[in-house]
Amino acid sequence: MSLRQYEYALAVAEYGSVTAAARRLHVAQPSISQQIRGLERELGIQLFDRTQGGLTPTATGHAFLREAEVAVAASRRARATARASKLVSW
Numbered sequence: 001m002s003l004r005q006y007e008y009a010l011a012v013a014e015y016g017s018v019t020a021a022a023r024r025l026h027v028a029q030p031s032i033s034q035q036i037r038g039l040e041r042e043l044g045i046q047l048f049d050r051t052q053g054g055l056t057p058t059a060t061g062h063a064f065l066r067e068a069e070v071a072v073a074a075s076r077r078a079r080a081t082a083r084a085s086k087l088v089s090w
Contacts, residue, residue, distance in 0.1 A: 009047060009061075011025055018036070
């Protein structure tokens, strides 16, 4: 699993479709689809229900996405801390 997969899953959940998430993230749609499928395969669960109207998180998907959001936020904070520490002279 990678943070990128988490970010893609969160975007799909937020925007309701792979196409909309790809547009917002400036990434090719097949890339997001592959990453989501790979994540689901690795986890052994279905994160999203796929319908003609788009993708909606399953109950298990909701639980996973809450934790993915925590992980992505922690990663962003770590990056910001690292960048800020470059500005501090030791």
